[in-house]
Amino acid sequence: MKRSAMELAAIATAAVPGLAPVGFAALSDDAEDFDSALIVDAAKHRWRVRSPKHDEASMRLEAELSALRAFSAKVRTSLPFALPSVAGTVRQGTLRTFVYKDMPGRVPTLDELVDKGSNLAKALGQCMAAIHQIPDEAVEVAGLPTYTADEIRQRKLNELDTAAATGKVPSGLLRRWEHAMEDVALWRFNSAVVHGAFDEEQLQISHSSITAVKGWTDLHVGDPADDFAWLSAIEDQSFTDRVFSSYMEARGKAADPHIMRRAALAAEFALAQWLVKSLDSKDPERIAEADEMLRELDHNIAEFGGQPLSVVEAPRPLAAEPAAEVAKPALQVQDSSTEEESVPAPVAINDTTTPRINTSKVSALSDSEDQATTSQPTGLAKPAAEGTGAGVAASKPAVESSAKDTDKSESESVSKESKPEEDQESKDSGVAPRVSKLEPVEEEEEPELPDDAKK
Numbered sequence: 001m002k003r004s005a006m007e008l009a010a011i012a013t014a015a016v017p018g019l020a021p022v023g024f025a026a027l028s029d030d031a032e033d034f035d036s037a038l039i040v041d042a043a044k045h046r047w048r049v050r051s052p053k054h055d056e057a058s059m060r061l062e063a064e065l066s067a068l069r070a071f072s073a074k075v076r077t078s079l080p081f082a083l084p085s086v087a088g089t090v091r092q093g094t095l096r097t098f099v100y101k102d103m104p105g106r107v108p109t110l111d112e113l114v115d116k117g118s119n120l121a122k123a124l125g126q127c128m129a130a131i132h133q134i135p136d137e138a139v140e141v142a143g144l145p146t147y148t149a150d151e152i153r154q155r156k157l158n159e160l161d162t163a164a165a166t167g168k169v170p171s172g173l174l175r176r177w178e179h180a181m182e183d184v185a186l187w188r189f190n191s192a193v194v195h196g197a198f199d200e201e202q203l204q205i206s207h208s209s210i211t212a213v214k215g216w217t218d219l220h221v222g223d224p225a226d227d228f229a230w231l232s233a234i235e236d237q238s239f240t241d242r243v244f245s246s247y248m249e250a251r252g253k254a255a256d257p258h259i260m261r262r263a264a265l266a267a268e269f270a271l272a273q274w275l276v277k278s279l280d281s282k283d284p285e286r287i288a289e290a291d292e293m294l295r296e297l298d299h300n301i302a303e304f305g306g307q308p309l310s311v312v313e314a315p316r317p318l319a320a321e322p323a324a325e326v327a328k329p330a331l332q333v334q335d336s337s338t339e340e341e342s343v344p345a346p347v348a349i350n351d352t353t354t355p356r357i358n359t360s361k362v363s364a365l366s367d368s369e370d371q372a373t374t375s376q377p378t379g380l381a382k383p384a385a386e387g388t389g390a391g392v393a394a395s396k397p398a399v400e401s402s403a404k405d406t407d408k409s410e411s412e413s414v415s416k417e418s419k420p421e422e423d424q425e426s427k428d429s430g431v432a433p434r435v436s437k438l439e440p441v442e443e444e445e446e447p448e449l450p451d452d453a454k455k
Helices: 007-014 055-070 072-077 112-114 118-132 135-140 149-165 171-181 222-233 237-254 259-281 286-303 324-331 335-340 370-376 376-404 406-430 432-437 441-444
Strands: 021-026 032-042 046-051 087-094 095-101 193-196 201-208 207-215 220-222
Touching: 007 021, 007 032, 007 046, 007 087, 007 095, 021 406, 046 055, 055 095, 055 135, 055 201, 112 441, 118 193, 118 207, 118 222, 118 237, 135 193, 135 220, 149 171, 149 259, 171 259, 171 286, 222 259, 237 259, 259 286
Parallel strands: none
Antiparallel strands: 021 032, 032 046, 046 095, 087 095, 193 220, 201 207
């Protein structure tokens, strides 16, 4: 139930004895969790009232009260801005309303921060660095949450699984966030004290300086990048760069170079967290709003690329090769299995390259072994025939020499002398046994002598 500013002013009088409001106005705050109002009393002192809407919001206010009480005087003086001071509380049922003394300055708008220029950007970077340099013990003493870098990463992965189970988060965003959360290099940082809800509405400014910071309900030890996530909404990138440069200068060696990447991830992933929260509330209007924001984010990243999240670049999907390019290598490389199917019998090929063996056809070698054995003499007959041709060629000089002499017996003796030479050549070729069987072929091919030679 929403409370009006007048109702909150009446509640404040019960929390702070002697308070007499003379004016009141509604304040901008987290509308989902709190009702807030500004009250002015007769002495023109200003007071701020925050009333929780549910138990979780009430617990956040209790945590803030514990944190503010845990800040020692040393911590307060080290900060370049003022901290809120709780003037009183009042309980209504299970919920507890808090009244704070208002702090100097006014709440700026996002555009006003950018318009102030580099001076306010430098002050903002120093302000955030001062928060992250608060000793961890100040938060641990108050019993507030403390997380290591690995625990933060694992919590986000669990939240990603929950968001993916809704079936309403675009797959492109899920892949993008999962790759960033699994990038180990992105999550190597030292935990620090984090404001947890830092944005322009938690600031009080005067001219170009920050006078106060409020809204410490989510104070914890965790990832400093969470306090930079709100800067993603600023379109002027140069302003963000000046804030980060001032922060890095103030933090020195303790600064984290990848803090802006995780900040961009936190800003995007906040939409998925909002979707899960809307589904739990079963509010159709909020669910539709969260669904639309996620789809718009997915479209913008697909069209413009989005801010870089991972240190290691995400793998890009392989582009499909054209069919012509795929078919071209297939024409150059012959498949041994196709060749064996088209030619069932082994064929001798004069090729010096190493043959490719298709193991699926190895069993066929035992069936064709007998054929290779029976065809072996035929394959070796060619050297034998060549040897026979050499014998015939060698017999021609013998025939020509016998033409000079009329004695037929001398020519026969010359041809007999040429036979040992043929045998010697056959031995040198290594096929002597088979050549000996083919010797009768020489006699059949011997030409007849002319009649003049016989005379």
